[in-house]
Amino acid sequence: MxxxxxxxxxxxxxxxxxxxxxxxxxxxxxxxxxxxxxxxxxxxxxxxxxxxxxxxxxxxxxxxxxxSVVQRDYDWVNAAGETLVELQYAEAAPAGWAAMYMMxxxxxxxxxxxxxxxxxxxxxxxxxxxxxxxxxxxxxxxxxxxxxxxxxxxxxxxxxxxxxxxxxxxxxxxxxxxxxGFQENWLVCDFQMRRIVKDLPMFRQVCDPVQPTSIVRIGPRHHRFSFMLNPGETVEEATDTSSVWSRVGKYLTKDDAELIRTANYVFRSRxxxxxxxxxxxxxxxxxxxxxxxxxxxxxxxxxxxxxxxxxxxxxxxxxxxxxxxxxxxxxxxxxxxxxxxxxxxxxRVQTLRDPVQARARDERMLARRRANQGPDKVKLPGLGGGLVVGSGDFFPQGRVRSQEKEGRFDDIVGAGWCIVTRDPKLFGTLTALRRRGWDALDGRFALIASSPAADGLEDLDAVYTKWFEAHTCSVAVVRPDWYVYGTGRDGEDLAWLLDQLAVSLWKRAA
Ligand SMILES: Cc1cc2nc3c(=O)[nH]c(=O)nc-3n(C[C@H](O)[C@H](O)[C@H](O)COP(=O)(O)OP(=O)(O)OC[C@H]3O[C@@H](n4cnc5c(N)ncnc54)[C@H](O)[C@@H]3O)c2cc1C
Known part of the structure; x- marks a missing residue:
């Protein structure tokens, strides 16, 4: 043992x-x-x-x-090849990295x-x-x-x-x-590319009711085609190599890529x-x-x-x-x-099989595009409960400059609990007891400078300045997984947050 x-x-x-x-x-x-x-x-x-x-x-x-490769866009097209949705992914998303990587x-x-x-x-x-x-x-x-x-x-x-x-x-x-209750049967076909193929979609959903298809590059040297299977289509039929090549024939030939794998997945939601x-x-x-x-x-x-x-x-x-x-x-x-x-x-929207419903979807989306209305972006929620006081938002990562070095916040400040503030007087307000408590968590302090000349970390892209303004606060207690434990406006709020945290960490079972 x-x-x-x-x-x-x-x-x-x-x-x-x-x-x-x-x-x-x-x-x-x-x-x-x-x-x-x-x-x-x-x-x-x-x-x-x-x-x-x-x-x-x-x-x-x-x-x-x-x-992996950074992916900047994603589109949906209909059966006629008209663009229904064009989505742009940020180069610098909240976590300080690109919003989307294909791997x-x-x-x-x-x-x-x-x-x-x-x-x-x-x-x-x-x-x-x-x-x-x-x-x-x-x-x-x-x-x-x-x-x-x-x-x-x-x-x-x-x-x-x-x-x-x-x-x-x-x-x-x-x-x-x-x-x-969502259950769909898909065929996934992965290819190793032999050469660059002009016009091969990098990240596309083909919303064709006859054959919903997704095309994605998976990393720098591979590509994936996924096809929603028809009811009654058997795995043997679907995974048969010649049938795979005929499905992808519009995009790829055997000279372009090697088929390295076919797999049948039932996508579930449980x-x-x-x-x-x-x-x-x-x-x-x-x-x-x-x-x-x-x-x-x-x-x-x-x-x-x-x-x-x-x-x-x-x-x-x-x-x-x-x-x-x-x-x-x-x-x-x-x-x-x-x-x-x-x-x-x-x-459900992407894979509509009913031609009437699919046409209605296409018309709705094309009308939105004509009206210059961008697609809705999915924003992941905060934690909203658990070991947080407040909404438990995700704390962003920006580029900062200290006296010695410049880089992403986590690399400069280090991992773990962190009190991030833009108030230079705030740390001085903590009692020795609260400081000891914070040290026991290996907690760190980061001061965001109010101007390039001031003490603290220079906020190179104004990520933190904007964040504090949007959250109407001047201090955030950030957890090791970058979700915000709580925010406050002054030393009194910070003291309260640290006391609450200490109590929560030691909330013994009744
Ligand atoms: C087609 C497809 C596309 C996807 N695309 C994306 C995507 O783009 N982005 C994304 O984030 N996710 C995607 N996912 C989901 C993602 O692949 C899974 O969520 C992820 O792989 C799950 O990882 P896991 O480590 O939890 O489980 P798994 O990867 O399933 O690993 C579980 C491991 O446990 C081992 N194991 C099982 N039983 C035992 C046992 N008794 N003893 C010891 N070992 C055991 C297994 O051998 C396996 O290695 C996709 C999934 C599919 C199928």
Whole structure:
């Protein structure tokens, strides 16, 4: 039997990210993954600015950038090829990175894998299938089968099931799911490009009621075509190579690209009812599945990992009560549900099969374009509950300049809790006791300078100045996952926020 702080089941993006974040904090983590090697085939196609900020935290931006490309636009066309929607993605989104990256998932997972395995406190055991979980008040014991069928036992303070949608952990701990009833059968065809193909759409939804199709580049060297299957179409028919080539014939020839994979996916939308069971948590697809129309499934799993990592750290190091871990589902579930519902809404509009309804949609969207009305952009919500006072908005990242260096805020200031203010007198108002409390959380301070000549960090793109103005505050207490714990106007507000935080971290179960 091996002991560890946290055992992670599943080495997909959720498990890999969690291991990386906990390993960065020095925790002993054992990951158990049933496959002997990496899955090595793409599923997710894109990720957002917040995900890139997480890669930044892990020091993986350079590696991840090798397997991804910034995507600036996305369009929808109808069966006649008329443009229905043209969406522009920001070059600098709130998290300080581009709003949209297209990726080749195996390249990104290879970067995470190499990183995880190099962390001294992380052990990745591949070819190990977890078959039983037993917990008492203090620990959880996992019984698994190793690569040659040998039994393996791991004991952990906490276990996170990141073993995917159909995984063992969901079946064991929470078979009750809320099913939104959205279920679509798609054929996904991935190509490795041999050469640049002129006019090949980079990110397009073809809203053709006869054959709804999505075309996306997946990273710098690959492309994906996804086709919604017709009722009655069999997987054998759909995945047959010659039928795939005839479907993509309008865009690609065999001289342009090599077909590397076809897969049949049923896109579902299900959210597990209970994400925590004592010392066991579900995360990523194990806790929720959503259709990929917003490209947020993997991003959401990584958010789960980020949310869990710093909370587990506080509990494991005796700086918070285990009740803090109850805030995990409270915070993550509404966020995931919002995205799932939006993805379904979007998917339903894009994939209308009824020609009359499809024509009405086209006319509506074409009229909007003629009236110069841009498309509605989906803005992800704040947390709204859990360990926050207020709306729990996402705190942006801008470029700043200190006396010594210039760069993105997180690189200059560092990771973890942070009090960010534009009031130079504010830190001086904190009592020694509150400062000690803040130091115990490894909290940081960042002063945003009011002008380039003043003390503090120069706000190079006015990101923070605008943010404080929009939120009518002068101080923000920001959590390690960049969601805002609370905001205030002066030292008194800050003192109150820190006292509230201390109480919340030690809210013992009644
Ligand atoms: C076609 C398609 C397109 C998508 N596009 C996007 C997109 O553009 N952007 C985005 O963010 N998301 C997208 N997604 C969703 C994304 O792929 C998933 O949300 C994400 O991969 C889930 O990661 P995970 O780590 O939670 O689970 P998984 O990747 O499923 O990993 C679970 C791991 O657990 C292991 N495991 C299972 N059972 C056991 C056991 N008993 N013991 C040990 N190990 C076990 C499995 O082998 C697996 O490696 C897409 C999905 C699909 C199918």
């Amino acid at each position: 091996t002991d560890c702080d946290v055992a992670v089941i599943g080495y997909g993006p959720t498990g890999m990210t969690l291991a990386a974040l906990l390993g960065q904090l020095g925790h002993k983590v054992i990951v158990l993954e049933r496959y002997k090697g990496l899955y090595n085939l793409p599923r997710a196609a894109c990720f957002d600015d917040e995900t890139m900020r997480t890669f930044q935290k892990l020091g993986l931006v350079d590696g991840v950038s090798q397997g 080749f998932q195996p390249d990104i997972e290879a970067v995470l894998d190499q990183h995880d395995k190099a962390l001294p406190s992380v052990e990745v055991r591949q070819g190990v299938t977890v078959a039983n979980v037993v917990q008492d008040g203090e620990t959880v014991t996992l019984h698994a089968q190793g690569p040659d069928g040998e039994p393996t036992v791991v004991r952990a303070h906490f276990v996170v099931g990141a073993d995917g949608g159909g995984g063992f952990m969901r079946r064991t701990f929470c078979p009750e799911v809320d099913d939104y 959210v597990v009812r209970q994400w925590r069971h004592g010392r066991v948590f579900l995360a990523g697809d194990a806790a929720h599945e959503m259709p990929p129309f917003l490209g947020q499934g993997m991003c959401s799993g990584m958010r789960d990992s980020h949310n869990l990592a710093w909370k587990l750290d506080l509990v494991l190091t005796g700086r918070a009560d285990t009740t803090l871990l109850d805030t995990y589902q409270v915070e993550r579930e509404p966020h995931v549900r919002f995205i799932t519902e939006k993805a379904i809404e979007l998917g």
